[in-house]
Amino acid sequence: QKEVEQNSGPLSVPEGAIASLNCTYSDRGSQSFFWYRQYSGKSPELIMSIYSNGDKEDGRFTAQLNKASQYVSLLIRDSQPSDSATYLCAVNAGLTGGGNKLTFGTGTQLKVEL
Amino acid sequence: NAGVTQTPKFQVLKTGQSMTLQCAQDMNHNSMYWYRQDPGMGLRLIYYSASEGTTDKGEVPNGYNVSRLNKREFSLRLESAAPSQTSVYFCASNPYGGRLSNQPQHFGDGTRLSIL
Numbered sequence: 383q384k385e386v387e388q389n390s391g392p393l394s395v396p397e398g399a400i401a402s403l404n405c406t407y408s409d410r411g412s413q414s415f416f417w418y419r420q421y422s423g424k425s426p427e428l429i430m431s432i433y434s435n436g437d438k439e440d441g442r443f444t445a446q447l448n449k450a451s452q453y454v455s456l457l458i459r460d461s462q463p464s465d466s467a468t469y470l471c472a473v474n475a476g477l478t479g480g481g482n483k484l485t486f487g488t489g490t491q492l493k494v495e496l
Numbered sequence: 497n498a499g500v501t502q503t504p505k506f507q508v509l510k511t512g513q514s515m516t517l518q519c520a521q522d523m524n525h526n527s528m529y530w531y532r533q534d535p536g537m538g539l540r541l542i543y544y545s546a547s548e549g550t551t552d553k554g555e556v557p558n559g560y561n562v563s564r565l566n567k568r569e570f571s572l573r574l575e576s577a578a579p580s581q582t583s584v585y586f587c588a589s590n591p592y593g594g595r596l597s598n599q600p601q602h603f604g605d606g607t608r609l610s611i612l
Contacts (some may be wrong), residue, residue, distance in 0.1 A: 488538035
């Protein structure tokens, strides 16, 4: 059973701080990694994609990937109340996954406090 | 620029009734997916269609059927609804078929389905 694990939270950070969200995955053949943001009652929205080891930055967001440790993280700098949402980690298994399917974690709830 | 459109947005059914959830995408994507999302369970794949003319079971297919009507449309049918199928249903699509697609999926707004 291929799995994606996330701490469900809630993770509470003060406004302006760095929020760090973590995700581990079990399938060593995984090739693509995505972070989605989901506001309550809304659909998942893609915020970051990462495919190779290292860091990828986009505005206040940085995704980090370490395939050897089977670990992917999302850093949110200068956190704002509008960042309060559930963040879903998703992994495409590539060669062993059978096509284009993504496996999702259960999500981490982030609360940014004033 | 609609992206992925799901209808209806809300529906209440009685146990045993049937219903079809509709999904259409206007991005010329090859692959389409149906998920359900339940509290504490995350997104679980019901069925997917890697390309027009093909469909495959996902993690939780029991009680559901799908039809890939054409490249744009992918419908999900509940033949005899059960209370356990109360959930939020999301349709998604991504650009490429094949085993090594690296593209993310794009989601519709969801259908909130309650079965009494």
